Each structure stands twice: as structure tokens, then as C-alpha cells.
Amino acid sequence: MARKNSSVLILGGGAWGLSTALHMINSGYHDITVVERAEQIPSQYSAAWDLNKIVRAEYEDPFYTELALDAIEGWKTPLFGPYYHQTGYVVAATGRAPPKAIHHLEKALSSISSHPTFAPEIRQLNGPEDFKNHTWQYTGPLTGFKGYFNRIAGYAHSADALRGIWEHCANKGVKFILGESAGKVVELLYGDETSDAGNAAFASSSTGSGPQAGQGQGRCIGAKTADGRDHLADLTICALGAHGASLIPSLGNFVVARCWSVAHVQLTEAESDYLRGIPTTNVRDLGFFFEPDPKTRLFKLCPLGTGYTNTGKDGISLPPGEVLPPPQDYIPLEDEQKLRQLLRETFPWMAERAFVEQKLCWFADTADSEYCIDFVPGTKQSLVVLSGDSGHGFKMMPSFGKWVLDLLGNKEQRLSRWQWRNTDSRGKDWSTSVSWRIGTPREVGDLVKAKSMMIKARL
Numbered sequence: 001m002a003r004k005n006s007s008v009l010i011l012g013g014g015a016w017g018l019s020t021a022l023h024m025i026n027s028g029y030h031d032i033t034v035v036e037r038a039e040q041i042p043s044q045y046s047a048a049w050d051l052n053k054i055v056r057a058e059y060e061d062p063f064y065t066e067l068a069l070d071a072i073e074g075w076k077t078p079l080f081g082p083y084y085h086q087t088g089y090v091v092a093a094t095g096r097a098p099p100k101a102i103h104h105l106e107k108a109l110s111s112i113s114s115h116p117t118f119a120p121e122i123r124q125l126n127g128p129e130d131f132k133n134h135t136w137q138y139t140g141p142l143t144g145f146k147g148y149f150n151r152i153a154g155y156a157h158s159a160d161a162l163r164g165i166w167e168h169c170a171n172k173g174v175k176f177i178l179g180e181s182a183g184k185v186v187e188l189l190y191g192d193e194t195s196d197a198g199n200a201a202f203a204s205s206s207t208g209s210g211p212q213a214g215q216g217q218g219r220c221i222g223a224k225t226a227d228g229r230d231h232l233a234d235l236t237i238c239a240l241g242a243h244g245a246s247l248i249p250s251l252g253n254f255v256v257a258r259c260w261s262v263a264h265v266q267l268t269e270a271e272s273d274y275l276r277g278i279p280t281t282n283v284r285d286l287g288f289f290f291e292p293d294p295k296t297r298l299f300k301l302c303p304l305g306t307g308y309t310n311t312g313k314d315g316i317s318l319p320p321g322e323v324l325p326p327p328q329d330y331i332p333l334e335d336e337q338k339l340r341q342l343l344r345e346t347f348p349w350m351a352e353r354a355f356v357e358q359k360l361c362w363f364a365d366t367a368d369s370e371y372c373i374d375f376v377p378g379t380k381q382s383l384v385v386l387s388g389d390s391g392h393g394f395k396m397m398p399s400f401g402k403w404v405l406d407l408l409g410n411k412e413q414r415l416s417r418w419q420w421r422n423t424d425s426r427g428k429d430w431s432t433s434v435s436w437r438i439g440t441p442r443e444v445g446d447l448v449k450a451k452s453m454m455i456k457a458r459l
């Protein structure tokens with residue numbers, strides 16, 4: 001087991017970095033520093049920087065069903081509970097859904113319908129009337145809708161959860177270094193691979209868990225921030241979400257930064273009250289939405305699709321930086337159309353309203369949707385990478401840090417599915433093979449061009 005007095009540097013104060021800090025401090029580590037480029041948490045660069053995320057346990061793979069079930073128990077504790085809303089979860093496909101969407105829905109349902117915890121909590125919805133009987137606020141035609149309601153699910157207020165766990169960790173003694181200068185990591189620092197420089201706590205084992213050593217650059221001894229300061233540590237944990245490959249380029253061989261659209265409708269107080277308590281609703285061929293946020297009265301929607309990448313000349317996709325600014329308050333037309341269709345089917349009174357706070361939200365995607373929680377090969381277990389959330393990592397926030405402790409305790413990643421991968425899938429487009437994604441993948445650069453053409457056409 002790694003020593004509890006080791007200095008630990010966590011890069012990134014998003015969902016997984018904070019969960020790791022929480023579990024580490026609770027387990028007795030006491031020298032933990034989180035370095036985060038945003039001025040405050042939640043960070044605008046985090047995939048979880050918005051109102052809410054779905055919390056549900058339906059998975060095609062029972063392994064994740066059990067993990068999500070455990071995480072849901074975590075969401076019900078006093079620490080996480082204020083951010084969890086068990087509104088239930090409606091999953092549907094329209095009468096026009098392609099077979100892939102229907103197949104995914106059926107597989108997700110079968111993953112929980114025979115599960116002892118979920119079985120009594122599921123209600124099949126076999127047509128528009130069933131949906132309306134269940135949720136009286138659905139007033140649209142719900143054309144050909146079929147699906148089910150699962151009571152043990154809902155959503156978590158993601159921005160509030162990040163803020164709450166940040167404050168909790170800071171109160172417990174985790175140090176935070178924040179801001180574009182002091183907190184933005186620009187480089188990982190490596191010592192001489194052959195020397196025993198630094199604390200040997202993490203160097204004692206030679207059983208590298210990655211399939212092949214030598215990919216790192218020797219022992220990682222910390223990180224440099226934009227203000228030029230070196231932060232030395234016995235163990236460095238890289239939890240940069242979609243930005244991971246900016247510091248560990250070989251991660252970009254199998255992890256792709258991909259983004260999805262997010263949009264909101266600004267509701268009045270009365271409208272927000274009217275929709276209070278609606279289930280989180282996921283229409284597999286269109287998109288999903290949540291109960292409105294009572295504070296801001298924003299109603300959040302996300303279209304479902306294959307997302308967009310930003311691939312550089314080296315074949316690695318990273319979120320756009322200063323060179324290619326992401327389009328502001330904009331989502332692609334095809335996504336807007338899907339969301340308007342989703343509203344026409346469910347809440348037609350909202351269907352033509354302006355979308356506000358539109359954005360593209362970046363996450364770290366892998367071909368098999370498996371996470372990567374492992375030591376970076378060739379770094380003598382001095383560098384851990386947490387990546388590959390694949391768009392389903394927020395719900396795991398209450399539990400996630402436990403799995404990092406398991407890695408440190410076992411000195412290797414025993415679950416092959418979460419190991420570092422030596423595959424190089426750059427240039428290969430696997431996004432459409434992911435069972436629940438429908439559509440044609442595109443590059444974000446094309447969206448920027450389309451947006452500027454649209455603006456020029458209007459002038």
C-alpha cells in the first residue's frame with residue numbers, strides 16, 4: 001500500500017479529481033494538493049460544468065450497472081444527497097427510431113428488469129397514453145413512443161456537487177491551487193528514470209500494471225504550472241478529463257476528446273413550477289432533458305448523436321484551445337433540429353422558444369466506453385491517469401475515488417478493462433460502433449466554418 005504521508009498532486013478539480021481527493025483524505029492521506037486551471041470550482045472547462053447529469057444504472061454491461069447502483073447509494077448520503085434528485089428516469093424511442101436505438105433501449109431495460117433492486121421499480125410504457133398517464137406534463141403527441149419508467153434514477157446537480165465537494169475537501173485539509181496562471185498545468189516533470197530521485201514510496205513495486213513499460217518518460221516528480229512554478233510530489237494523478245492528452249500525448253492514441261451540444265430554455269417561474277418533478281427523460285433517437293433548475297429556471301436539453309472531435313495534425317483530438325476558439329453560444333443546426341423535435345413531441349408549448357446558454361461540452365471518449373484508471377507505463381508508478389469517462393462518468397462521483405485507492409493499494413490495475421491501452425486508434429473512426437450513438441461524426445472545425453458562413457450570410 002502506498003504510504004499515507006506521501007505527497008499527492010491531483011491535476012484537475014473536476015468530477016474525478018475531486019472524488020479522488022475526497023477518498024484519499026478520508027483514507028488517511030494528508031498531503032494532497034489539487035491544481036485546477038479555473039479560478040473557482042466548478043471549472044468552465046469541466047465536462048460537468050452545467051446544471052445536471054443523468055444518474056441511472058441501466059447499462060448493457062452488468063459490471064457498470066452494479067457500480068452505478070453503488071454510486072446511487074453514495075448520492076443518497078448526507079454529503080452528496082443535497083445534489084441528488086431521484087425524479088425517476090423515462091427511457092423511450094419514438095416510432096421513427098432506427099433499429100439501433102430500439103435495440104439499445106431493450107438491452108438497457110433487460111439489464112435492470114431482472115435485477116432484484118430494480119425489478120419492482122420499473123413500469124413499462126407501451127404507447128403515448130401510458131407516457132401521459134405517467135407524466136401528466138407531457139402534452140405533445142409522443143408519436144409512437146415506447147419505453148419504460150425506472151424509479152431508482154434521476155439526476156444530480158453537477159455544478160453544485162462539484163462546488164460542494166470542493167468546499168468539503170478544502171475544509172478537510174486538501175490544498176487547492178486555482179487559476180489560469182497558478183493552477184494551469186503546462187507540463188509534467190520527470191526525473192531520471194534510472195535514479196531513485198524523489199520519495200520511493202511509489203517506486204517500490206516493479207510490477208507496472210500497463211501492458212508495456214517505457215511509454216512514460218521516467219519517474220514523474222510533479223508538474224509545472226503556467227506561472228513557472230514547479231509542484232513536486234511523490235505521486236501525480238492526472239485527472240484532466242478531455243484535456244488529458246495535452247500532458248500525456250500517448251493517452252491520445254486511445255482516448256479521444258469529443259463534444260456534445262447542450263442547450264437551455266429560460267422558463268418563467270410558473271413554467272418552472274409546472275414542470276417540477278418531471279422524470280429525467282431520455283428519448284434515444286432525439287435527446288434528453290431534466291426537471292428545470294428551480295434557482296435559475298433553466299430547462300436543460302442535450303441532443304443524442306455521435307458528437308464532434310477536434311483532431312490535430314498528430315491525429316490526437318483535444319478540446320480547442322486559444323488557436324481555434326469554440327463557437328460561443330452556438331450548437332450545430334442538426335442538434336437544434338433534434339431538440340426542437342424532442343420538444344414538439346413532449347412539450348410543444350416550448351418548441352419554438354429561443355435556446356440560451358448553448359455550448360459544446362467536452363469529454364474523454366474511448367472506443368469501448370471503458371474508463372482508464374491506471375499507472376502510466378514507464379513512470380515507475382509515480383503517475384496515475386484517470387481518463388476515458390466516455391460520457392458516463394459523472395454519476396460515479398461518489399464512488400470513483402475508491403477505485404483509485406484500489407489501484408494504489410494493489411499497485412496495479414487488476415481490472416483489464418480499466419488498464420492503460422497500447423492500442424493506437426488515431427485516424428480510425430469507431431464512434432458509430434458505440435451501441436447508443438446514432439449519426440455521423442464530424443470535426444468541430446467544420447462547425448466553426450459553418451457558423452462563420454451563417455454569420456456572413458446574415459450580414
Ligand SMILES: Cc1cc2nc3c(=O)[nH]c(=O)nc-3n(C[C@H](O)[C@H](O)[C@H](O)COP(=O)(O)OP(=O)(O)OC[C@H]3O[C@@H](n4cnc5c(N)ncnc54)[C@H](O)[C@@H]3O)c2cc1C
Nearest residue numbers: 012014015016037043045046047054185241389393394395
Ligand atoms: C454534454 C455532456 C453530457 C454528459 N452527461 C452525463 C450524464 O448524464 N451522466 C454522467 O454520468 N456523465 C455525463 N457526462 C460525463 C461527465 O460529465 C464526465 O464523465 C465527468 O465530468 C468526467 O470527470 P473528469 O474529472 O474526468 O473530467 P472533468 O469533469 O472534465 O474535469 C477535468 C478538470 O481538469 C481541469 N483542467 C483541464 N486542463 C487543465 C490544466 N492544464 N491544468 C489544470 N486543470 C486543468 C478542468 O478545468 C476540469 O476541471 C456528460 C458529459 C458531457 C460533455
